[in-house]
Amino acid sequence: MTGSAGHTKDLFAPAGHWEELAAGAMILRGFARDHETEMAAAIEQVTAAAPFRHMQTPGGHRMSAAMSNCGEFGWTTDRRGYRYTREDPETGHPWPAMPDVFRNIAVTAAEAASFPGFDPDACLINRYQPGARMGLHQDRNERDFDAPIVSVSLGLPATFLFGGERRADRSLRLPLEHGDVVVWGAAARLRYHGIAPLRSGSHPFAGEARLNLTLRRAQ
Numbered sequence: 001m002t003g004s005a006g007h008t009k010d011l012f013a014p015a016g017h018w019e020e021l022a023a024g025a026m027i028l029r030g031f032a033r034d035h036e037t038e039m040a041a042a043i044e045q046v047t048a049a050a051p052f053r054h055m056q057t058p059g060g061h062r063m064s065a066a067m068s069n070c071g072e073f074g075w076t077t078d079r080r081g082y083r084y085t086r087e088d089p090e091t092g093h094p095w096p097a098m099p100d101v102f103r104n105i106a107v108t109a110a111e112a113a114s115f116p117g118f119d120p121d122a123c124l125i126n127r128y129q130p131g132a133r134m135g136l137h138q139d140r141n142e143r144d145f146d147a148p149i150v151s152v153s154l155g156l157p158a159t160f161l162f163g164g165e166r167r168a169d170r171s172l173r174l175p176l177e178h179g180d181v182v183v184w185g186a187a188a189r190l191r192y193h194g195i196a197p198l199r200s201g202s203h204p205f206a207g208e209a210r211l212n213l214t215l216r217r218a219q
């Protein structure tokens with residue numbers, strides 16, 4: 001099912017069109033493009049206070065994507081495990097506040113995808129440089145899987161891997177581009193997903209990088 005004047009088989013998918021990728025997964029192509037100046041300033045402000053870092057996994061590997069957070073809770077990982085914390089473990093300070101522009105994009109996108117009343121309390125910011133990737137995983141550290149996750153892709157394009165309910169299920173490969181917003185809820189919420197190694201390139205918004213925001217209800 002698609003919205004606006006759009007159709008799945010259209011040659012062009014202009015900004016403002018939405019499309020249901022799969023049950024519970026709604027893509028709003030270019031939804032965040034109009035807000036890129038405000039978003040750039042907000043990302044600068046957050047990452048000045050909570051700099052990007054490569055976290056350690058429980059298995060002792062360093063994540064290839066660099067991360068920061070804003071909002072009441074931030075997602076972290078170290079040798080002890082994955083969890084949400086109120087403070088940035090690197091600084092001991094609370095995570096920076098969630099900028100209004102992030103919240104507004106997430107709430108309006110969630111509403112458009114039939115999740116009224118989404119109230120995110122956490123925003124993870126991932127930064128991928130060429131070669132960085134994210135292996136197939138499920139997002140299970142949140143308290144309530146009834147709340148969706150809203151993702152905002154910025155900068156270089158990436159190939160998103162959208163798997164099934166089991167790790168061994170085949171993945172679909174889906175390009176995600178600057179300004180694309182996806183709402184992942186209901187039947188899509190616990191599907192395996194990941195990001196293929198980022199291809200080199202340069203983008204006016206982010207230089208040689210892709211940034212991804214995920215807005216969540218952690219607690």
Ligand code: MD3
Nearest residue numbers: 126139149151184188189191193212214
């Ligand atoms: C599908 N991030 O931070 S965003 C993550 O592009 C993460 O940085 C990727 O996976 C990135 O956990 C993918 C898209 C996304 C986020 C959460 C999901 C897709 C999802 C949760 C359930 C199903």
Ligand code: FE
Nearest residue numbers: 137138139193
């Ligand atoms: Fe994820």
